[in-house]
Amino acid sequence: MPQIEFALRWLHVIAGITWIGHLYFFNFVNSVMQGKLDDAAKKAVNPQLMPRALWWFRWGAMITFLSGLLLFAAIFLYTPGAGFGPNLLLQGMEGGLSDRARWIMWGMTFGVVMWFNVWFIIWPAQKGLLSGKITGDAAAPVRAKAGKFSRINTYLSGPMLVGMLGANHANMHFTYPRLAILIALGLAGVHVALYHAPKVGQTV
Ligand code: HEM
Numbered sequence: 001m002p003q004i005e006f007a008l009r010w011l012h013v014i015a016g017i018t019w020i021g022h023l024y025f026f027n028f029v030n031s032v033m034q035g036k037l038d039d040a041a042k043k044a045v046n047p048q049l050m051p052r053a054l055w056w057f058r059w060g061a062m063i064t065f066l067s068g069l070l071l072f073a074a075i076f077l078y079t080p081g082a083g084f085g086p087n088l089l090l091q092g093m094e095g096g097l098s099d100r101a102r103w104i105m106w107g108m109t110f111g112v113v114m115w116f117n118v119w120f121i122i123w124p125a126q127k128g129l130l131s132g133k134i135t136g137d138a139a140a141p142v143r144a145k146a147g148k149f150s151r152i153n154t155y156l157s158g159p160m161l162v163g164m165l166g167a168n169h170a171n172m173h174f175t176y177p178r179l180a181i182l183i184a185l186g187l188a189g190v191h192v193a194l195y196h197a198p199k200v201g202q203t204v
Helices: 002-034 039-074 098-129 134-171 176-195 198-201
Strands: none
Touching: 002 039, 002 134, 002 176, 039 098, 098 134, 134 176, 176 198
16 A cells, blocks of 8 residues: 555654664764763763653664564565565566665665664663663773764664665666675765764854
């Protein structure tokens, strides 16, 4: 049903914006800002800021993930009248996977790794720190691990979106060299945003 697919697509993209928007806030804005706050300011700001931001961040990730899987099933594993099973959009002309399916499967691979990092590495670490269960000497390595995986996810977001958009909007034959070039461009774009934009982003 095109209406159901449209509703899922809308939910998927708006949840994806919520998730990746918060990821970018953490990495492009907050990580720089936290370095400018003293301990007293951190104690005043972070208990108000972080639980709210992390709530939208992790549930945005979950809704994006679930709606993405449903979207995949609706597009590639269902044929109106015939029911569930691999359909013609999944299969290419020569019996292999179609270009559209190959692009999206790469995007999904990156997206699922990112979702895993949020729910099983970043959030458990942040939860321990914010709840006060992890304190003192134990806090620094946990904070570093959460920060590292948050940065990894920021990098992965570039290639992930190549796969998400390549499936439908580029009308591009899938080849591995093409994928490699686009992954490199996606990584480079994020790298510039992470390490070069803040210099201008601090000014009005
Ligand atoms: C977490 C795992 C994810 C899965 C399983 C997933 C799955 C999918 C699927 C199946 C499609 C449809 C592709 C097609 O029409 O051929 C899609 C499209 C899309 N996804 Fe994801 N996705 C994930 C993460 C994300 C994230 C994090 C974003 C960030 C914004 C995102 C943004 C998009 C966009 C913009 C489209 C294209 C919509 C369109 O062309 O109309 N996805 N995704």
